[in-house]
Amino acid sequence: xxxxxxxxxxxxxxxxxxxxxxxxxxxxxxxxxxxxxxxxxxxxxxxxxxxxxxxxxxxxxxxxxxxxxxxxxxxxxxxxxxxxxxxxxxxxxxxxxxxxxxxxxxxxxxxxxxxxxxxxxxxxxxxxxxxxxxxxxxxxxxxxxxxxxxxxxxxxxxxxxxxxxxxxxxxxxxxxxxxxxxxxxxxxxxxxxxxxxxxxxxxxxxxxxxxxxxxxxxxxxxxxxxxxxxxxxxxxxxxxxxxxxxxxxxxxxxxxxxxxxxxxxxxxxxxxxxxxxxxxxxxxxxxxxxxxxxxxxxxxxxxxxxxxxxxxxxxxxxxxxxxxxxxxxxxxxxxxxxxxxxxxxxxxxxxxxxxxxxxx
Amino acid sequence: xxxxxxxxxxxxxxxxxxxxxxxxxxxxxxxxxxxxxxxxxxxxxxxxxxxxxxxxxxxxxxxxxxxxxxxxxxxxxxxxxxxxxxxxxxxxxxxxxxxxxxxxxxxxxxxxxxxxxxxxxxxxxxxxxxxxxxxxxxxxxxxxxxxxxxxxxxxxxxxxxxxxxxxxxxxxxxxxxxxxxxxxxxxxxxxxxxxxxxxxxxxxxxxxxxxxxxxxxxxxxxxxxxxxxxxxxxxxxxxxxxxxxxxxxxxxxxxxxxxxxxxxxxxxxxxxxxxxxxxxxxxxxxxxxxxxxxxxxxxxxxxxxxxxxxxxxxxxxxxxxxxxxxxxxxxxxxxxxxxxxxxxxxxxxxxxxxxxxxxx
DNA sequence: CGCATAATTGTGCGCGCACACATAATAATA
DNA sequence: TATTATTATGTGTGCGCGCACAATTATGCG
Numbered sequence: 001x002x003x004x005x006x007x008x009x010x011x012x013x014x015x016x017x018x019x020x021x022x023x024x025x026x027x028x029x030x031x032x033x034x035x036x037x038x039x040x041x042x043x044x045x046x047x048x049x050x051x052x053x054x055x056x057x058x059x060x061x062x063x064x065x066x067x068x069x070x071x072x073x074x075x076x077x078x079x080x081x082x083x084x085x086x087x088x089x090x091x092x093x094x095x096x097x098x099x100x101x102x103x104x105x106x107x108x109x110x111x112x113x114x115x116x117x118x119x120x121x122x123x124x125x126x127x128x129x130x131x132x133x134x135x136x137x138x139x140x141x142x143x144x145x146x147x148x149x150x151x152x153x154x155x156x157x158x159x160x161x162x163x164x165x166x167x168x169x170x171x172x173x174x175x176x177x178x179x180x181x182x183x184x185x186x187x188x189x190x191x192x193x194x195x196x197x198x199x200x201x202x203x204x205x206x207x208x209x210x211x212x213x214x215x216x217x218x219x220x221x222x223x224x225x226x227x228x229x230x231x232x233x234x235x236x237x238x239x240x241x242x243x244x245x246x247x248x249x250x251x252x253x254x255x256x257x258x259x260x261x262x263x264x265x266x267x268x269x270x271x272x273x274x275x276x277x278x279x280x281x282x283x284x285x286x287x288x289x290x291x292x293x294x295x296x297x298x299x300x301x302x303x304x305x306x307x308x309x310x311x312x313x314x315x316x317x318x319x320x321x322x323x324x325x326x327x328x329x330x331x332x333x334x335x336x337x338x339x340x341x342x343x344x345x346x347x348x349x350x351x352x353x354x355x356x357x358x359x360x
Numbered sequence: 361x362x363x364x365x366x367x368x369x370x371x372x373x374x375x376x377x378x379x380x381x382x383x384x385x386x387x388x389x390x391x392x393x394x395x396x397x398x399x400x401x402x403x404x405x406x407x408x409x410x411x412x413x414x415x416x417x418x419x420x421x422x423x424x425x426x427x428x429x430x431x432x433x434x435x436x437x438x439x440x441x442x443x444x445x446x447x448x449x450x451x452x453x454x455x456x457x458x459x460x461x462x463x464x465x466x467x468x469x470x471x472x473x474x475x476x477x478x479x480x481x482x483x484x485x486x487x488x489x490x491x492x493x494x495x496x497x498x499x500x501x502x503x504x505x506x507x508x509x510x511x512x513x514x515x516x517x518x519x520x521x522x523x524x525x526x527x528x529x530x531x532x533x534x535x536x537x538x539x540x541x542x543x544x545x546x547x548x549x550x551x552x553x554x555x556x557x558x559x560x561x562x563x564x565x566x567x568x569x570x571x572x573x574x575x576x577x578x579x580x581x582x583x584x585x586x587x588x589x590x591x592x593x594x595x596x597x598x599x600x601x602x603x604x605x606x607x608x609x610x611x612x613x614x615x616x617x618x619x620x621x622x623x624x625x626x627x628x629x630x631x632x633x634x635x636x637x638x639x640x641x642x643x644x645x646x647x648x649x650x651x652x653x654x655x656x657x658x659x660x661x662x663x664x665x666x667x668x669x670x671x672x673x674x675x676x677x678x679x680x681x682x683x684x685x686x687x688x689x690x691x692x693x694x695x696x697x698x699x700x701x702x703x704x705x706x707x708x709x710x711x712x713x714x715x716x717x718x719x720x
Numbered sequence: 721c722g723c724a725t726a727a728t729t730g731t732g733c734g735c736g737c738a739c740a741c742a743t744a745a746t747a748a749t750a
Numbered sequence: 751t752a753t754t755a756t757t758a759t760g761t762g763t764g765c766g767c768g769c770a771c772a773a774t775t776a777t778g779c780g
Contacts, residue, residue, distance in 0.1 A: 159730060340699075
């Protein structure tokens with residue numbers, strides 16, 4: 001009838017001790033005789049006790065200070081979504097009476113110095129936990145080393161730095177993401193097609209994550225043994241007159257049948273390319289407003305959604321699970337590679353990433 | 361610093377009354393003087409009080425008896441996933457100390473009498489809430505009418521019966537699902553292609569949901585003005601020798617370039633069709649084990665995932681929100697139309713539909 | 721054996737809320 | 751005005767847990 005309303009009190013009476021003693025065993029705070037410990041263990045093995053999470057939090061009125069470090073959301077709608085996810089998670093925890101005080105720190109995604117500067121400040125403020133979306137590789141490792149040494153728990157999202165040794169990584173497998181793009185690009189195409197990989201406004205040497213996508217994309221075609229030609233382009237100076245020339249040089253590729261843009265910046269070039277050559281299939285990332293329009297107006301064929309909002313929200317939830325409920329959390333949490341097309345895009349908009357546990 | 365730790369106690373002191381009076385106003389139980397009520401309202405308008413959900417549940421040790429009515433999970437892996445979702449939701453609530461006692465009732469998806477019989481039993485047992493995946497239309501309306509009259513709250517998932525007037529519907533827009541299938545079918549195909557819609561082992565007159573998918577699929581091509589030919593096939597008697605003949609008759613369609621199967625039963629015919637004609641694109645539904653293999657082995661090109669597990673879980677969560685937290689819940693909750701391909705299928709398996717709020 | 725000290729065990733309080741119940745203030749009636 | 755009704759308001763308790771502290775029992779040592 002009632003599956004798990006076995007309380008500490010019940011365990012205590014079963015073992016013939018008081019609740020205090022059971023409590024001491026559960027949290028192994030010591031100060032328990034071998035005899036009592038043994039009796040309690042025996043009961044525990046039999047009944048699979050699960051503490052009432054609700055009651056567990058009630059008493060704690062400790063304030064946890066968490067700092068989130070992400071690229072400035074004002075500079076990029078993608079990071080705005082991450083920010084919204086953090087906000088939403090914070091709010092949800094508040095509803096549960098969990099005093100998670102989130103502080104936000106931003107950095108310029110093109111300046112590693114700005115990352116390092118913010119990181120240092122965060123470290124010196126001794127937070128209870130840290131949430132980071134790291135874009136730089138070597139520039140950020142010292143920060144994570146410091147956090148590890150000070151035993152400040154931190155979770156990474158969006159970009160995986162294996163060496164960082166984080167509590168958890170939340171994001172996608174970017175190599176597979178590239179392969180998926182390859183597959184979507186290949187559907188129903190002629191065997192002699194050629195494709196362009198485009199990185200918009202990025203310094204590749206700093207952006208491991210984009211390189212991984214590119215490898216995945218190329219891997220897909222290599223493994224199939226087809227002999228498609230694939231070219232890589234790096235676009236910069238978006239405002240300059242040279243920008244259009246760069247686009248034209250892409251279109252110059254013989255038998256060009258598709259363009260794969262490695263970030264959410266796909267909207268910047270989709271319309272132009274599609275107008276100049278309607279047969280070119282365009283694939284990019286993320287459901288930011290501009291790309292939604294791109295899909296609906298036919299400039300973009302596929303979007304692979306990274307769901308930054310839910311990534312961020314899960315990040316803060318995980319931190320709460322770890323700090324407050326002392327739950328074990330998975331070392332990596334890989335999100336599904338969501339394929340968005342003109343026909344299913346609205347179904348993703350109606351359903352924001354913020355579903356949730358009990359509340360919503 | 362601390363955003364919402366305004367407690368009832370605080371409101372009371374602000375309004376110069378006792379907590380009891382505030383409580384009476386919050387739950388409008390009456391027995392409050394106009395004067396006190398006015399003062400309290402004034403405070404409430406100013407401070408945006410949000411009750412601590414944790415504390416709210418703690419005291420309640422009422423047991424809610426919920427009955428779920430779904431097709432027999434032993435007969436179909438799809439419904440097994442729904443069942444698992446219910447289980448998972450039940451467990452999660454248990455963790456929070458919420459005494460949701462879930463009872464399961466099953467019916468044979470091909471016999472409306474079995475649905476009606478179970479439904480009647482449920483009604484007479486006077487549960488506190490009901491969760492239903494209704495496959496039949498007219499056969500089930502009387503049940504929902506009765507529930508409405510007795511004010512027993514019920515939530516539908518999987519199939520939408522608008523007239524049922526449920527508390528909430530959780531599922532997908534099936535017409536759009538059909539359109540999405542059309543789009544996936546159409547990518548990179550020749551203009552003179554023809555397609556087959558296949559309903560496996562279903563009585564169409566009883567299955568509104570499949571008809572909707574078919575309409576959506578046809579609508580996609582009609583709206584584009586292309587002149588593809590589309591044929592509808594209904595397959596029965598899976599075990600008979602006639603079955604193969606039925607498949608052959610599909611393959612006879614001139615210029616056949618794709619087969620759209622309206623349910624998870626796609627795995628039953630994918631391999632045969634693909635072997636006989638590798639150029640035929642196969643699209644079906646749901647990530648059951650057989651279809652995952654189908655994708656990975658190349659017999660199936662696309663799966664549209666309905667995520668029955670998460671639908672079911674959200675169903676029971678919603679019921680809890682409504683009954684326990686007296687939250688308003690949306691009248692329809694439409695799930696995204698997830699596109700699964702051979703390349704992204706593993707990313708969906710690694711990430712079971714059971715993410716969650718705080719815990720898990 | 722008596723007393724100090726350590727080791728173990730038990731008890732009490734508070735977290736924020738809902739609800740039952742006790743008390744106080746007001747109105748109605750004799 | 752005294753005495754009930756009636757209405758309004760305040761107080762107390764428990765939900766399950768964690769933690770501080772009190773009480774008890776065992777051990778050491780002169």
